[in-house]
Amino acid sequence: MHSQPKRMPPRQTHKLITRPIMSKTTPERLIIGPSHVVRLRHALATRQLPELTLPSRLIGVGGLPIWSPRITKELATATPESEVFVIVGDFRFGNPVLNDPTFTPDYPQPKEYLSIEKDLINETNDQRLFALSLTALDALKQQLNGRLRLLFWDLSIREYQNRSTGRYYQESGDYRHPVWNLDAVLAQFSDIAIDSRVMLSHGEQLFIDSSAHPSLIGWLYINRYLRGATTVDLSAVLQAFDQALTQLLAAVLTKEAVLITGDSKFTRLLALFVSNRQFLLPDNWQILPLSKAYEAQGFDRCLYFPGLCTFELDEAGIAEGIGKVKRISARLTATHKQVSVLYYDNWAYEAISKRSGYQNKFVSRYDSGLTAQLEAVTCPPGQAYKITDSTDFEGMIELNATLLPSVLGIVEILARSTRQISHEQVLAAYQDFLTACL
Numbered sequence: 001m002h003s004q005p006k007r008m009p010p011r012q013t014h015k016l017i018t019r020p021i022m023s024k025t026t027p028e029r030l031i032i033g034p035s036h037v038v039r040l041r042h043a044l045a046t047r048q049l050p051e052l053t054l055p056s057r058l059i060g061v062g063g064l065p066i067w068s069p070r071i072t073k074e075l076a077t078a079t080p081e082s083e084v085f086v087i088v089g090d091f092r093f094g095n096p097v098l099n100d101p102t103f104t105p106d107y108p109q110p111k112e113y114l115s116i117e118k119d120l121i122n123e124t125n126d127q128r129l130f131a132l133s134l135t136a137l138d139a140l141k142q143q144l145n146g147r148l149r150l151l152f153w154d155l156s157i158r159e160y161q162n163r164s165t166g167r168y169y170q171e172s173g174d175y176r177h178p179v180w181n182l183d184a185v186l187a188q189f190s191d192i193a194i195d196s197r198v199m200l201s202h203g204e205q206l207f208i209d210s211s212a213h214p215s216l217i218g219w220l221y222i223n224r225y226l227r228g229a230t231t232v233d234l235s236a237v238l239q240a241f242d243q244a245l246t247q248l249l250a251a252v253l254t255k256e257a258v259l260i261t262g263d264s265k266f267t268r269l270l271a272l273f274v275s276n277r278q279f280l281l282p283d284n285w286q287i288l289p290l291s292k293a294y295e296a297q298g299f300d301r302c303l304y305f306p307g308l309c310t311f312e313l314d315e316a317g318i319a320e321g322i323g324k325v326k327r328i329s330a331r332l333t334a335t336h337k338q339v340s341v342l343y344y345d346n347w348a349y350e351a352i353s354k355r356s357g358y359q360n361k362f363v364s365r366y367d368s369g370l371t372a373q374l375e376a377v378t379c380p381p382g383q384a385y386k387i388t389d390s391t392d393f394e395g396m397i398e399l400n401a402t403l404l405p406s407v408l409g410i411v412e413i414l415a416r417s418t419r420q421i422s423h424e425q426v427l428a429a430y431q432d433f434l435t436a437c438l
Contacts, residue, residue, distance in 0.1 A: 160203030310369030
């Protein structure tokens with residue numbers, strides 16, 4: 001007898017509890033930028049980053065161009081003493097403004113336009129937007145009169161990507177983008193811009209996705225500026241991160257040899273983070289594809305992350321997926337003493353579906369497709385930690401629906417799946433790690 005599709009109850013959006021960062025005596029600082037600042041607010045609220053030391057108002061909007069009228073309105077509400085820190089986004093942000101028949105290249109712009117329309121990307125339009133952005137930046141510099149600090153984050157990351165792939169090099173061997181170049185922009189705003197050219201040597205460690213969102217290392221670099229530093233030694237940030245992460249993992253992970261495998265996004269993303277040195281693994285831990293994991297020897301534990309995602313499957317598809325997981329788990333158990341089945345992908349989709357904008361979007365229609373039920377029928381007897389034991393998901397999964405785990409999320413999963421350790425203990429050790437990174 002077939003079960004009926006499950007009618008999911010309304011889900012509550014997870015409330016982020018932000019610790020106080022305001023003061024009655026110190027003028028608040030404005031931190032302005034695109035979705036990077038949205039993520040900064042989220043990371044601070046979920047204790048993924050050290051607290052800011054100055055009272056700050058975070059103004060972040062996805063796809064926010066530097067010439068947005070929203071910035072003008074926000075600055076009008078600031079005190080005359082307020083400092084302003086701007087993470088400058090992509091110069092193409094807001095390019096739909098070019099379709100507006102009333103558009104003129106003046107600042108301030110009267111209308112709000114966000115994001116990037118791909119069909120409008122060409123060199124002529126890039127030149128128009130770049131000129132408008134420079135006009136806006138000059139106006140902000142004059143208006144704020146020494147209270148403005150600029151970080152050209154997106155330009156630095158894009159230039160790193162271009163250089164690392166051999167794009168825009170001239171016959172002379174010099175790099176030159178046809179529209180915007182970091183050296184020239186920094187020279188124009190040398191008195192207020194952070195010299196981010198050092199990012200060009202470590203770019204792969206500083207961002208996590210195609211939108212150039214900062215990695216934890218990237219945020220730790222930015223965080224030092226936000227905590228008042230006038231200059232930051234990026235190599236020192238990297239060294240402190242490696243040392244602190246090594247100490248954190250030694251404190252929370254098992255000393256046993258552990259094999260990580262599976263066909264999930266989690267295993268692919270973790271391998272990418274390790275390759276880019278955004279995360280480290282102990283010497284006796286290894287990530288292997290399933291084809292090699294079956295025969296691998298010398299491991300005390302095996303963490304198997306299935307790629308099964310049930311939100312688009314019918315009952316037959318769910319049953320087929322469960323059967324596949326059981327067969328893979330049985331093969332792994334034949335070689336490895338302790339096997340844990342960890343449904344990160346399916347759990348992360350369910351967790352994301354509790355966020356505003358994704359309500360129930362990635363949740364199975366059937367009871368049999370819910371992560372807790374998958375665990376009930378496939379996890380080995382005695383498996384101490386299951387992925388659904390992690391309930392504070394907001395700090396474990398990056399924003400949007402890409403399933404990117406945060407460093408805190410990775411540590412939580414790897415620690416709790418290999419040791420008898422609580423979420424509270426992991427979080428406390430992680431806070432010590434952040435302190436050591438400063």
